Amino acid sequence: MLACYVVVVARAWSVPVAWGLGAIGVLYAVFLLAPPQLYTDALTYLDYARLGALHGLNPYAHFPAAVPTDPTYAFSSWHHLVSPYGPAFTLLTYPLAGLGVPAAYWTLRAVTVAASLGALALVWRAAERWGRPPLPAVLLVGLNPLVLVYGIGGGHNDAFVVLGLAAGAAALAAGRPARGAAALVVAGAVKLSALAALPFALLGAERRRRAVVGAAVAAGAVAAVWLGAFGLHGPELRAQ
Known part of the structure; x- marks a missing residue:
């Protein structure tokens, strides 16, 4: 290629x-x-989005491990890390949190x-x-x-x-x-x-x-x- x-x-x-x-x-x-593919980044983005938009937790102050029952948790990669992404992207992904995981993905x-x-x-x-x-x-x-x-x-x-x-x-x-x-x-x-x-x-x-x-x-x-x-x-x- x-x-x-x-x-x-x-x-x-x-x-x-x-x-x-x-x-x-x-x-x-x-x-x-x-x-x-093997990359899990897209689902990690959704995990942080759902952490903030659905669970009411600041993704810059809480780990995804705070809500291990979320359906994106098993497929995300950073369970004990606050979001490394900037606020513009984080807010952009918030509307996706209301969709089902496949639709959001x-x-x-x-x-x-x-x-x-x-x-x-x-x-x-x-x-x-x-x-x-x-x-x-x-x-x-x-x-x-x-x-x-x-x-x-x-x-x-x-x-x-x-x-x-x-x-x-x-x-x-x-x-x-x-x-x-x-x-x-x-x-x-x-x-x-x-x-x-x-x-x-x-x-x-x-x-x-x-x-x-x-x-x-x-x-x-x-x-x-x-x-x-x-x-x-x-x-x-x-x-x-």
Whole structure:
């Protein structure tokens, strides 16, 4: 699979657009509908969501082991660890808690695919804005084996991180530094590691002051939501 990916990326400039986008669509559908893999992350996400939304326990202050009778508990992987995920993603998963576990699982998988496709659309837009051929950029991201197997097949929340990063890149490419920096901050509210891109965006922005203001406003909004929903408790950073 990796060898095929290398060949496609090397010849990306000669791949017809319809073939390239069609390949992404087919592979995304295959990995979405394939039987669940050994990864338990998607069910761990639901375990934390149900811990907060159904059982009334702060997932940043309580372990899943506090409710071992929950149907997701047997399939989750972190029983004695508070949630390592950011507040934006945690709140995003709360509505799934009211669904049955199978429905919640497949809904999360489908939303993950939608997030990944949205990221590819933003990569396309950013490449066009920067005067680069968009298809090679989209193939580089969309056909990456890690994206297909780990992201789509495993239902990992990294798709939402990439969506935020791609939104930031597209906004910066369009000359909107405040929006771009804000998008990167929101991506960091999914996983803190996404904030590694923020200094580069701030330093590279043509209108740096606007980028700093955008980042500050977004950080303030995230902090307000965080404190309102979870208090002073935060994610377990060592697991990110």
